[in-house]
Amino acid sequence: MKVFILISLFILGAVMGSFVCCQVRRAKLSTRKKKKAGDRSICLNCGYQLKWFDNIPIFSWIFLKGKCRKCGKKIGGLEILSELGFGFVFLVIGGFASESLEYAVLGPLYLMVLLAFVTILGYLAIFDGKYGELPGKALTFSVICGIILLILKQWSLFLSSQSFQFLPDSLLSALGGVGVLAGTYYLLYFFSKEKLVGSGDWILGLAISLTLGSWWLALIVIFLSNALAAIFMAPSAIKKEKKKIYFGPWMVLAFVIVFIFQEYLLRFIVF
Numbered sequence: 001m002k003v004f005i006l007i008s009l010f011i012l013g014a015v016m017g018s019f020v021c022c023q024v025r026r027a028k029l030s031t032r033k034k035k036k037a038g039d040r041s042i043c044l045n046c047g048y049q050l051k052w053f054d055n056i057p058i059f060s061w062i063f064l065k066g067k068c069r070k071c072g073k074k075i076g077g078l079e080i081l082s083e084l085g086f087g088f089v090f091l092v093i094g095g096f097a098s099e100s101l102e103y104a105v106l107g108p109l110y111l112m113v114l115l116a117f118v119t120i121l122g123y124l125a126i127f128d129g130k131y132g133e134l135p136g137k138a139l140t141f142s143v144i145c146g147i148i149l150l151i152l153k154q155w156s157l158f159l160s161s162q163s164f165q166f167l168p169d170s171l172l173s174a175l176g177g178v179g180v181l182a183g184t185y186y187l188l189y190f191f192s193k194e195k196l197v198g199s200g201d202w203i204l205g206l207a208i209s210l211t212l213g214s215w216w217l218a219l220i221v222i223f224l225s226n227a228l229a230a231i232f233m234a235p236s237a238i239k240k241e242k243k244k245i246y247f248g249p250w251m252v253l254a255f256v257i258v259f260i261f262q263e264y265l266l267r268f269i270v271f
């Protein structure tokens with residue numbers, strides 16, 4: 001049963017990864033091209049309309065060796081990464097990380113909102129990495145999910161302790177997290193006048209810190225995301241290939257890592 005759930009989570013993740021990637025690509029197509037493409041995916045090189053069996057996540061890519069069936073041009077590099085990434089994250093977050101959280105009664109509901117949240121974050125990360133901007137509608141949804149997840153977490157804490165004694169500390173910690181993560185990016189955005197950090201980054205930070213509900217975890221996210229950005233973007237920054245630094249994908253990656261290991265990380269609160 002457990003294995004069945006894990007496999008289902010992976011498949012669901014892969015399908016969502018495929019869907020999200022498609023949505024990101026379509027977001028910037030011209031209306032004319034959108035019309036031509038209709039509801040079916042096409043090869044952006046030769047216009048070949050993909051059949052349903054060309055569209056099965058992961059399998060089709062392996063079978064076609066990442067090439068278009070008609071013109072042979074390499075396609076779907078981003079798609080396969082997104083499918084595998086989503087599949088893996090769904091599997092780990094749904095299968096392992098969720099077990100360690102105490103929300104027995106609210107479990108399924110929490111998991112559903114959490115997976116929706118992760119999907120939106122994935123969309124934002126791919127969008128930001130590809131176009132260097134964070135779309136406002138998805139940001140709004142991510143904040144709404146963050147608020148729901150925070151409420152569900154407090155609720156489950158109440159159910160397991162049957163008192164509200166934890167609430168002041170818990171909310172203060174969440175608020176601290178918002179200050180640390182959203183606050184830092186907001187200040188960077190404000191004082192650099194959008195040169196260093198875009199306006200969407202602090203809203204993404206807000207959504208992530210609400211979901212984590214802990215100032216300590218938020219602090220780790222900010223260090224980790226800056227470290228990841230520095231490691232992966234320094235080479236191209238030196239060569240001056242990229243004009244603007246984007247933080248979105250790194251913040252999302254840092255969030256996923258911190259969320260998975262939160263039990264472990266919370267044991268190391270140093271001050």
Ligand SMILES: [Zn+2]
Pocket residue numbers: 043044045046047048068069070071072073
């Ligand atoms: Zn083609």
